[in-house]
Amino acid sequence: MKDDSHKLYYNINEAAARYGFDASKLRYWESVFPMLKPEKRGGDRIYTLADLEILDEIVYLVEHKKHKLSAARQIMESDRSQRSKIKRAIQQLEVVKRYLQDVKELLK
Template identity: 45%
Template sequence: MQTPRKLYYTIKEVAERFGVKTSKLRFYEQEFPSLKPKKNSAGDRVYTQEDIDHLGEIFELVEGKGLKLPAARAFLKQKNSRLDETRQHIQKLENLKAFLIQMRDEL
C-alpha cells in the first residue's frame, strides 16, 4: 500500500529532498517572487507539492542548465506569461464551443 502524499512539507524536509541547506531555500524565496511558500500559525514555512515542483524547476535552471539568477527569473516570467496566454485562448475556445453547441441544439 502506498503512503499518502503529505499536503505540506517543512523547509527542512524540502532542503533534504534537494540536498541543500535551508538558507538556500530562503535565499531563492527572495530571488524568485513566484516562490511563495505559506507560513503556518507558528510562522514556519510550509511547502506544498506545487512549491516543491517550482523549486525543482528553479534548481534545474540555475544548477542544471547553469543560468544566472536574472536569466532564470526572466525565463520563468516568460513561461508564466505564455501559460496565461494559453489559458486565455483555451477559455475563448471553450466559449466558442459552447456557443456552437447551443446553436446546433437550436436548429
C-alpha cells in the same frame, strides 16, 4: 528514508532535503524568485506540491542548466507569461465551444 511522495505539505527542511541543500538556500531563493511564495503557518514556511513544481524548475535551470539566478528568473517569468496567455486562450475557446454546442442543440 521514508516515502513522502503522498504528502501535500512540506516544511522548509523537508523541501530543501528533497533537493540536497539546506533551508537557507530556499529562503534566499524566495527573495530572488517572486513566484516562489510558500504559505506561512505559525511562522513556519509550508511548501505545497505547486511550490515544489516551481522549485523543480528553479533547480533545473540553476543547478543543471547552470543559468545565473537572474537569468533563471527571467526565463521563469517569461514562461509564466506564456502560460497565462495560453490559459486565457483556452478559456476563450471553452466559451466558443459552449456557444457552438448550444447552436448545435438548437439546430437538432
